[in-house]
Amino acid sequence: xxxxxxxxxxxxxxxxxxxxFRCDPISEHNRLYWYRQTLGQGPEFLTYFQNExxxxxxxxxxxRFSAERPKGSFSTLEIQRTEQGDSAMYLCASSxxxxxxxxxxxxxxxxxxxxx
Amino acid sequence: xxxxxxxxxxxxLQEGESSSLNCSYTVSGLRGLFWYRQDPGKGPEFLxxxxxxxxxxxxxxxxxxxxxxxSFLHITAPKPEDSAxxxxxxxxxxxxxSFGAGTTVTVRA
Numbered sequence: 001x002x003x004x005x006x007x008x009x010x011x012x013x014x015x016x017x018x019x020x021f022r023c024d025p026i027s028e029h030n031r032l033y034w035y036r037q038t039l040g041q042g043p044e045f046l047t048y049f050q051n052e053x054x055x056x057x058x059x060x061x062x063x064r065f066s067a068e069r070p071k072g073s074f075s076t077l078e079i080q081r082t083e084q085g086d087s088a089m090y091l092c093a094s095s096x097x098x099x100x101x102x103x104x105x106x107x108x109x110x111x112x113x114x115x116x
Numbered sequence: 117x118x119x120x121x122x123x124x125x126x127x128x129l130q131e132g133e134s135s136s137l138n139c140s141y142t143v144s145g146l147r148g149l150f151w152y153r154q155d156p157g158k159g160p161e162f163l164x165x166x167x168x169x170x171x172x173x174x175x176x177x178x179x180x181x182x183x184x185x186x187s188f189l190h191i192t193a194p195k196p197e198d199s200a201x202x203x204x205x206x207x208x209x210x211x212x213x214s215f216g217a218g219t220t221v222t223v224r225a
Contacts, residue, residue: 004159006159031211033211033213035213040217041217041218042120042203042205042215042216042217042218043160043203043205043213043215044215045212045213045214048211048212056212091159091160095211097211103148103165103207103211104162104165105150105162105211105213106162107152107159107160107161107162108159109158109159110157110158110159112157
């Protein structure tokens with residue numbers, strides 16, 4: 001049973017460059033989430049997909065951020081024109097959304113972004 | 117405003133010294149409270165979900181309890197491998213988690 005997979009695990013980029021992160025959720029999980037976490041803080045919600053539909057975007061997700069989930073499988077999070085304030089760990093999570101344990105949300109190992 | 121506060125921020129324990137972590141929350145209509153463990157540089161690892169006051173769950177040396185205003189994570193006779201940051205989160209609406217800042221536990225041999 002594979003968990004939530006994220007890549008790349010680490011990315012160092014220059015300010016102004018674009019970066020893309022990929023997330024492969026647990027198979028058959030129809031709900032997918034992106035969170036962002038900075039040092040010393042808990043994860044903060046960014047966006048939520050149910051199947052391929054993006055149903056909610058946080059105010060934290062500026063216009064430079066875009067997330068997709070084509071065909072309701074893997075998801076990508078793209079950050080355009082990166083800024084130093086974007087440096088953080090980007091976490092993907094998934095859940096089944098139904099059944100006794102459907103609300104359990106499982107996280108991936110995260111993708112660290114450093115903008116220099 | 118929905119809020120989750122964890123205390124203490126850091127906890128240093130001697131191996132075998134039991135203790136408790138606190139997670140207090142203000143949310144209307146709690147729909148679930150999650151506990152996660154997070155190791156440095158890794159993603160949160162699911163531990164427990166609690167849904168109603170009075171509910172308790174256990175896993176090895178960890179026991180989570182829930183009241184109407186707070187949850188406790190009890191660590192009994194901790195070992196060095198229990199060192200981690202423990203995160204508490206409440207469910208907002210149907211799916212969104214609102215996290216506290218976490219409690220970093222260090223267990224010395």
